[in-house]
Amino acid sequence: MSAVAAEQRSRTSPVLHTRWLTGADASGVAALGVLLVVFSVVAPGFATIDNIRSIAISMAVVACLALGQNLVIMTGEIDVSVGSIVALAGFVAGPIGVRTDSLLLTLACSVGVGTAAGFVNGVLVAWTPVPSIVVTLGTLYVFQGLALVVSDSHNVVSFPSGAGAFGSGTVLGLPHAIVVVIAAFVVLAVVRRNTNWGRDLLATGEHRDAARTMGVRVRFELMGAFILSGLAAGLGTVIYLGAVGGMQTSIVDSNLVLQVIAACAIGGTAIEGGRGTDLAPLIGAAIVGVIAAGLVIMGVPGVWISCAYGTCLLIAVARDRVRELVVDRRRARG
């Protein structure tokens, strides 16, 4: 149980204690800044409004899923089933959206399916002794199978613009997808900072037994994190359907979940749990998106992009460790 959490607990007023940018985010923001500067210099045409807007839309789905995943990782668990949840929610809500062209109905179905899936994960993680990576690996297969059953091998095509409003269109020059993700971020950040559930998430991840002894309801924490991860996946599905204009059965093979976990880790949330910020998934998703788009504009051939991307990923997750090594060595010398 960290001193920070105890201190926050002692403040009784429901005022928003908002330090939106904490020191923990600094290295991620710095990395993002360096990348933006480098790509602006070496890739003419990178720093245009249109380009940045298209990066943002392409990363909105990953960012949305990462917002939920971030909570799960904070508790020291992991949810590898989110990619399958997107597939399942997409094939349930997609045809409904195509038939009715109603954003509200699509959203309700998709978020409902996502939340239910998250609930299943949460129950299994909180009430069985099975580690979350195993539980969610199992439900990954279950949701993936159910998605294929529901789809009946038919892709969702020509998704109408009304139901897909979250993924297309702009308001005041900002794409809807970005507005939705930022709104989700603000809601989550406020909930996490101003409820006991939210403040105890990190304590649960830092030292579970200690947290339990302090009175943290560990099962409640875990249930909440996994339900919100499923909910975020449901919301991400609506953005995906709108932005891509449909959903193909091949989505179950894509490595969406790996991008989501990478986004959280690159943003600076510790994969072991107990350490992380609310902004980390957004920073991480932005870094991933900037790297991918920057390489394309630099003219790196398409087949080599994944290679360069993997290298950047390794450097990104290694940056803190390398800095520590250098600092330690300097200290040892001085």
Next chain:
Amino acid sequence: MAELTVSSPGGQAERVRAVVGRSIGLVVLLAACTIFFSASSPYFLTTSNGFTLFRIAAEAGLIAIGMSLVIASGGIDLSVGAIFSLSSVLVGVLYTEGVPIGGAVGLAVLAALACGLFNGLVVVVLHIHPLLVTLGTLALFRGLALGISDGSGIAGFPASFEVVGQGYYGVVPAQCVFWLLVVIAAVILTTRTAAGRSLVAVGANETAARFSGVRVSLVRLGVYGLSGLLSGIAAVIYTSRVLSSRADSGTGLELLAIAAVVLGGASIQGGQISVVRTTLAVIAIAMIPNGFVLSDYSTSWQYVAIGVLMIVAVVFNEGLAVRVWRLATRVRPSRHLTARN
């Protein structure tokens, strides 16, 4: 914990009981699958289908053995599928560039070993969580495979190459013989050698292992190297079996291998290993799609079946049934003392 009870005073009888206790769920599962699919299809329980099943399972089986070593040492390797595709592509590219097929195979397997050692090196030197390291190298290795092959498939291998993945010794497919040899070697490594004990010790308690004189870094490097090597060998067998190499081969293999290790009853946190149970689990997982196709069930449900079986088997393994029974039949003294998880 079967292997750790070796040093406990219980002796041989307890050891046997522990091993049987852990395996029983898996054996029941295998028997149930066999009976169910035999009842629903007359083609399931035949020698030829048996060998077909083993032929296809051999690749995942080899990779799962590597994965079981990595997981036993407290790590995880998400890059096995990517190493698989890189080796497969290398065989094809090297051969089309004029390297004799034997040399191409050798170099591809060496490259796979190098990839595994690279994983190990980053984990050991930078102390980054292996999940993140191998997530990065997954993108890196698959990217290399895509780049080297220029995104296109390679075919046109010589007839002599077919012996690896399509040859038979009598009625037994060649890769089943390789698989069996690797299983035997891995069983000897993990149960009869100091290196095998060391890797379980590192996974069970790294600090204790270090203070006991185990060279933790070397063990780490070794398991990731072996995992890469086995992925490379599996890739060669696969390439020979389908006679083409593509950069998108082997997607999802990492999850399948992890599922097999977990279904085999090993803890994902490390410190436990059973090569035999992992191998049985691979066969069980391979049985499901095979049985579904032969029985004419919708193939979509096979994923649901695999997922449900996995969760049920692990819950069963963790002794939940026993715990629930105990909780139901006694008065709980204190909420905090009995609450788990």
